[in-house]
Amino acid sequence: MKNPLPRSPITRVITRVGIPPTLAKGYLGLLLFMIGDGVESGYLSPYLIDRGVPEPRVALLFTVYGIAAAVAAWLSGVLAELWGPRRVMWAGLVIWGAFQIVFLAAAVPLGSYPLMMLGYGLRGLGYPLFAYGFLVWIAGVAPRARLGTAMGWFWFAFTGGLPTLGSLVAGGLIPHIGAYATLWAALVLVAAGGLIALLLVRDEHGGKRPRTEGDGPLAALAGSVTILWRNPRVGTGALVRTINTASQFGFFVIMPVHFTRTVGFTLTQWLHLLSAMFATNIVANLLCGLIGDRIGWRRTIAWFGGAGCTVSTLLLFYVPQAAGANFPLALAVAAFYGATLAGYVPISALMPSMEPRHKGQALAALNLGAGASTFVGPAVVAAFAGPLGVEGLVWIFAGMYAVSTALTVFLKLPDEPGPAPAPTAATAPSASAAA
Numbered sequence: 001m002k003n004p005l006p007r008s009p010i011t012r013v014i015t016r017v018g019i020p021p022t023l024a025k026g027y028l029g030l031l032l033f034m035i036g037d038g039v040e041s042g043y044l045s046p047y048l049i050d051r052g053v054p055e056p057r058v059a060l061l062f063t064v065y066g067i068a069a070a071v072a073a074w075l076s077g078v079l080a081e082l083w084g085p086r087r088v089m090w091a092g093l094v095i096w097g098a099f100q101i102v103f104l105a106a107a108v109p110l111g112s113y114p115l116m117m118l119g120y121g122l123r124g125l126g127y128p129l130f131a132y133g134f135l136v137w138i139a140g141v142a143p144r145a146r147l148g149t150a151m152g153w154f155w156f157a158f159t160g161g162l163p164t165l166g167s168l169v170a171g172g173l174i175p176h177i178g179a180y181a182t183l184w185a186a187l188v189l190v191a192a193g194g195l196i197a198l199l200l201v202r203d204e205h206g207g208k209r210p211r212t213e214g215d216g217p218l219a220a221l222a223g224s225v226t227i228l229w230r231n232p233r234v235g236t237g238a239l240v241r242t243i244n245t246a247s248q249f250g251f252f253v254i255m256p257v258h259f260t261r262t263v264g265f266t267l268t269q270w271l272h273l274l275s276a277m278f279a280t281n282i283v284a285n286l287l288c289g290l291i292g293d294r295i296g297w298r299r300t301i302a303w304f305g306g307a308g309c310t311v312s313t314l315l316l317f318y319v320p321q322a323a324g325a326n327f328p329l330a331l332a333v334a335a336f337y338g339a340t341l342a343g344y345v346p347i348s349a350l351m352p353s354m355e356p357r358h359k360g361q362a363l364a365a366l367n368l369g370a371g372a373s374t375f376v377g378p379a380v381v382a383a384f385a386g387p388l389g390v391e392g393l394v395w396i397f398a399g400m401y402a403v404s405t406a407l408t409v410f411l412k413l414p415d416e417p418g419p420a421p422a423p424t425a426a427t428a429p430s431a432s433a434a435a
Contacts, residue, residue: 018149018289020141022203023134029197030134031157031165036189037096037127038166039173039182042274043267046256047179052111055257059382061116062253066375068124073371076132077364078224082217085140086198086206088133093194096126100187108180124374130194131158132367137206139352139363148297151348152289156282159342161193163252164278171271224364233354234365236410237347241369242376243404244305244344247313247397250377258390264325276331277338284342292346298411301350305343306405310398312337317394353413 014021048058072092079088103119106112135154142150169189173182228235259270292300315333323329348366355362377397384393 017153018142018146019153020138020150020203023138023141023201025200026134026137026197026203027153027157029193029195029200030131030154031160032193032196033093033130033190034127034158034161034193035165035169036161036186036191036193038162038164039170039186039189040166041163041252042167042256042271043170043174043179044183045253046260046267048116049257051108053113053116056382056386057113059253059378059385061113061120062249062378063375063382064117064121065124066249066371066373066378068121069128069374070368070371072125073128073132073374074224074364074368076129077136077360077367078220079129080133080136081220081360081364084206085133085137086201088136089130089194089198092126092129092131092133093190093198094126095129096123096190096194097187099123099126100183100190104180104183104187108183127162128367128371130197132363132370134197135348135367136360136363137203139359141203144353146293147353148289148293148346148349149286150289152286152292152345154348155285155289155342155345159278159285160282162278164275164282167271167275167278171268171275175268220360223358224361224368227355227358227361227365231355231362233410233412234351234362236407237351237354237362238365238369238372240301240306240404240407240411241344241347241351241366242372243400244309244347245341245370245373246377246380246400247309248341248377249374250381250393250397251316253378253381254385254390254393259320259330262390263320263330265327265330269325269327273327273330273334277334279338280335281338281342284339285345288342288345289349292349297346297350297353298408300346301344301411302405302408303343305340306401306408308340308343309337309401310405312340313394313398313401317391321391347411350411350413354411356414 011021014024019027045058045062048061049055053061076088076092079091099119099122101119103116103123107115107119135151138150138154139147166186169185170182173185177185228238256267256270259265259273260267265273288300288304291304312333316337319333320326320330351366352359352362380396381393384396388396
């Protein structure tokens with residue numbers, strides 16, 4: 001018996017735009033969760049500096065946070081295969097809430113840097129488990145022909161919150177309740193989004209999957225690492241994904257200070273620029289998912305992502321540097337930068353398709369790259385901000401994007417010639433969607 005057509009007009013619309021209908025409320029929950037997570041992104045660095053934490057220590061704090069996020073991002077794919085995405089998302093929500101309370105209730109009021117390291121650093125485990133656990137859920141539900149679009153909607157919700165709407169919420173709340181209380185408001189948003197996704201989504205793919213022989217926890221953990229060299233295409237894809245948002249997380253550390261103290265914008269103007277940057281990004285996420293399904297995932301990554309970000313990263317620094325606090329010009333280059341970051345969206349569909357026999361391991365590698373970017377960016381800032389300054393940092397990030405453009409030549413599907421052995425004919429998918 002064939003599956004019936006969607007019963008309600010809303011479900012029909014959801015299906016037609018590429019969202020798996022059983023996961024629609026999960027996308028909403030993800031959006032709210034990431035809004036809460038993104039509240040701090042535009043102002044936490046200058047806030048801590050103003051409270052007496054030296055800038056190098058702030059960069060180190062962000063780096064530790066990023067390392068925790070990278071570990072959790074890798075584990076999210078593995079654990080989702082073992083426990084099911086729903087349990088992994090629950091773990092992410094609980095960790096985020098618990099360590100945010102430590103950070104706000106103890107570390108910040110006491111001005112204790114070790115407690116900041118504990119609370120904020122370990123809180124970095126939270127959002128990747130929640131968000132990337134849901135990413136694995138999507139990969140298990142969305143049809144292959146619409147996978148790029150479904151992933152585009154994931155990144156629409158992800159970046160819609162972090163930092164787009166999160167920055168808007170911060171810009172609206174800080175003048176009325178202050179920066180510290182706004183961080184508590186972020187906890188409320190995260191809790192609301194997490195509970196919506198976890199309590200209202202009814203889909204069997206969220207549960208624990210049946211385990212096959214030889215598929216124990218240790219084997220799954222080992223396989224999620226060894227796949228990086230067993231299939232060099234997957235390893236290359238993880239590196240490209242790391243480069244994708246490395247500059248974004250690096251800029252969260254250095255750009256608020258640069259734009260407010262050097263260029264001359266107010267903190268509110270900077271938050272508005274950040275919101276515009278990623279408002280463009282969330283629209284471009286959808287477009288690049290659709291474009292990738294049409295013209296090829298790899299081609300979209302190379303030209304819209306790698307080449308585009310190489311140019312936009314330089315413009316983001318040099319245009320405001322030359323024009324000063326000219327808001328319209330800064331708005332234009334910020335929007336362009338946000339749009340080009342979305343060019344990498346199809347890699348979320350390409351990675352599991354490059355290793356169809358071990359999709360969970362491929363997604364773990366993808367998530368490892370995504371998590372690694374959260375500490376690679378701040379680590380670059382911590383290492384080179386002193387000797388090279390902001391201008392030198394911008395050139396480093398632009399160079400990384402140029403390298404990623406070259407690396408896309410290796411991101412081929414299993415039946416295309418390349419550095420990794422092709423799977424058997426019984427397991428290899430069609431390459432028509434992503435040449």
